[in-house]
Amino acid sequence: MSGDHVSSVISARVRRVEDLLEGRGLLDAGEIDRRIDEFAAGGSPANGARVVARAWVDPGFASRLLADANTALGELGLSMSGGLQEQRLKVVANSAAEHHVVVCTLCSCYPIALLGPSPSWYKSEAYRSRVVRDPRGVLREFGVELPAETQISVWDASAESRYMVLPRRPEGTGALSEAELAGLVTRKGLIGTALV
């Protein structure tokens, strides 16, 4: 059975469920398309990158962010309440002594508002099972080689609590604007599986 065939069977089943729910008044016509469009226009790693760049240029904001991320996000017009309920956000800052990495071992919890949809590898059993047992080895597979003396902390997200990494500001970026700094920050940098 080809992948395309599996896909067409499940497509037909999904359509059937949508039709049935529409018929029973549990779904409005056009509601699904509207939600897909809203999602496409929603969270993006550019939001997390803006938060990081502001923290790099404004030490006061950085302290507020690390102390109470949910409140500090409001200063940039962002929030963690885009979903069905507000999620608690904790931002963890990398340093020479400590590197942070985020996972959800139970499923795929992730700050979508700040990072956009999560990549498949983040949701894979391979990542979820291994990064808590051998974070240094997993980071090496992602091309991140940390000095032996750098401690690695792994944060396991849950339905109510989400995490984002504040990467270290790269050397030699003193002359860059806040927007240029934001351009350096990647989704993997915000998860902790890449340096910036």
Added chain:
Amino acid sequence: MSRINDVGGMAGFPPIAEEPDEPRFHADWEAHVFALNGALIRRGVYNLDEFRDAQERLPVQRYLAASYYERWFAAITTLLVEKGIATAAELEAPDDHAH
């Protein structure tokens, strides 16, 4: 007792595979499943914890064989049946038995 989703620290999974330039969804039906779940939760047909639970209690072999959004769809249909909104037979596509 832990369920199959509780994989933290478990040995035996393959290396992590990254997909360059990964799209938001790999097929239209995945986007539909995503949106359908949001619509049903917002309508109060079930809540987020029930949705997670319905995935986590899938038969182990089915959980491991399913893709991410196949698990979502399995959880949605399980809950629609359990909540009495539809019967399992109604949720099967007409040509399901042809294969």
